[in-house]
Amino acid sequence: NAGVTQTPKFQVLKTGQSMTLQCAQDMNHNSMYWYRQDPGMGLRLIYYSASEGTTDKGEVPNGYNVSRLNKREFSLRLESAAPSQTSVYFCASSEGWGGVGVDTQYFGPGTRLTVL
Amino acid sequence: RKEVEQDPGPFNVPEGATVAFNCTYSNSASQSFFWYRQDCRKEPKLLMSVYSSGNEDGRFTAQLNRASQYISLLIRDSKLSDSATYLCVVTGQAGTALIFGKGTTLSVSS
Numbered sequence: 725n726a727g728v729t730q731t732p733k734f735q736v737l738k739t740g741q742s743m744t745l746q747c748a749q750d751m752n753h754n755s756m757y758w759y760r761q762d763p764g765m766g767l768r769l770i771y772y773s774a775s776e777g778t779t780d781k782g783e784v785p786n787g788y789n790v791s792r793l794n795k796r797e798f799s800l801r802l803e804s805a806a807p808s809q810t811s812v813y814f815c816a817s818s819e820g821w822g823g824v825g826v827d828t829q830y831f832g833p834g835t836r837l838t839v840l
Numbered sequence: 841r842k843e844v845e846q847d848p849g850p851f852n853v854p855e856g857a858t859v860a861f862n863c864t865y866s867n868s869a870s871q872s873f874f875w876y877r878q879d880c881r882k883e884p885k886l887l888m889s890v891y892s893s894g895n896e897d898g899r900f901t902a903q904l905n906r907a908s909q910y911i912s913l914l915i916r917d918s919k920l921s922d923s924a925t926y927l928c929v930v931t932g933q934a935g936t937a938l939i940f941g942k943g944t945t946l947s948v949s950s
Binding site for chain 2: 764765766767768769772782783814828829830831832833834
């Protein structure tokens, strides 16, 4: 099992460019999440999907959109990148469904994004 | 008061030392508590869940004090490989999110 995979690992964008971060999990998990991690800020939830076909906003959703393509895949899109979106982005999944639950979240290796 | 607060450290200890990390949380309705470990430039990984009665996993002991809204992690006989950032994690309001603390950095030296 690969667990949670993310592509790309690194990306540099110019302000105003768009891009999609891809995430896939092979653990048959129901819930998937996108976080960003900034120095001194800790991990903050951007969006989550408690089950296939549903998505909900987290703490910092502005400037992002998500798509739960199927049970395995959950993508994060930046329509018009801004320097404030420079961060490390982590995707995670958990077995539970119906909410950001109490079970273990498994994280992908992260995408390091720089917006110039 | 921030939702989850941790002493950022760094904690610099020699091999074999015992070290304790503390964490306080603001939401008295939180039901689930965890410690995650994050190595430099890596993803967070679950270290252990924290149960009301306290729990132990090898050299690691976690305690929860609901009255004081306080969680602790004790590491005994520190190893070089314990060097990492330790994240305190609790469920947020209405149980709808996991709230991560900013982490406590541990450096174990020989």
